[in-house]
Amino acid sequence: MAYDPRMAYDRDRLLTDGDVQARKAPGWWGDDGRLWREFAFDTYQAGVDFAVRVAAHAEEGDHHPDILIGYRKVKVTYFTHDAGGITDLDIAGSQAVNALYGA
Template identity: 45%
Template sequence: MKPELLSASTVQHHLIPLPGWQVEGAELVKEFRFTSYLAGIEFVRRVAVLAEEMNHHPDLLVGWRKVTVRLTTHSVGGLTLLDFSLAGQISAVEAAPSNLT
């Protein structure tokens, strides 16, 4: 079953509990900053595990001590509950302690 595309008002409602996330076009986007390059890479590894479990894969741009995450549901051409669910899980990964700083 194909996920349902969310209306603009529903998207805004689901953004409320996700500080730092923004809508850019048909994508949900957030830039995460880290104290080291390796901490960013560990974050990407942890996000990749979540993405595989959900079979919903973000675009990840790795830079020096930062990672930009872009979420969209390509099959419907926009944002769905899958994107917001994964964004919430990614935010939890960011808050979880890491031994790489």
């Protein structure tokens, strides 16, 4: 994501691409300033239940990913809006979501 000075991002919190690749949780992808993973489920309801657990965790930590529910899959995307990219909060979020998934 290109830096836009009008957004007043806190750029000091951003991780480098190398840091993201080295520290991201297993199964996650980092590109275009976002960290994401798609999770597969046996049923639609299992995916919805997982999304609810991710949302509850996000509320507890006050750091909210985008959650896209599809048929037997859920895509979770982290991005720290006020920094304009991936930060330590997103790395921690990816690790926590993997733990919720059991991966």
